[in-house]
Amino acid sequence: MLGKLIHIGFDALLLSAFLAGVKRTTGLTPALAVVANKDARQWLRMYLETGEYIFDFAVVFLGRSSYFERKR
Numbered sequence: 001m002l003g004k005l006i007h008i009g010f011d012a013l014l015l016s017a018f019l020a021g022v023k024r025t026t027g028l029t030p031a032l033a034v035v036a037n038k039d040a041r042q043w044l045r046m047y048l049e050t051g052e053y054i055f056d057f058a059v060v061f062l063g064r065s066s067y068f069e070r071k072r
Contacts, residue, residue, distance in 0.1 A: 013050070013051070013054060015051075016047055016048060016050055016051025017051045017054040017055045018051070020048070023048075029048070030048065032044055
C-alpha cells in the first residue's frame with residue numbers, strides 16, 4: 001500500500017514537472033479559473049508551482065552535469 005502511494009505521488013510530480021515544461025516552452029498552462037472551488041484552485045496552483053520548482057531544479061542539476069550540453 002505504501003509503495004503504491006509513493007508511486008502515485010512520484011507520477012503526480014512527474015506530470016506536474018511535465019506541465020511546467022510545457023508552460024515554459026509554449027506558454028500553455030491549465031485554466032485554473034474554470035475550477036469553481038476556491039480551495040481546489042489553490043491546491044492546483046500549489047501543485048503546478050511544485051512542478052515548476054522540480055523543473056527548475058532538474059534544469060540546474062542537468063546543466064551542471066558533464067553528460068549534458070546546452071544547444072540552441
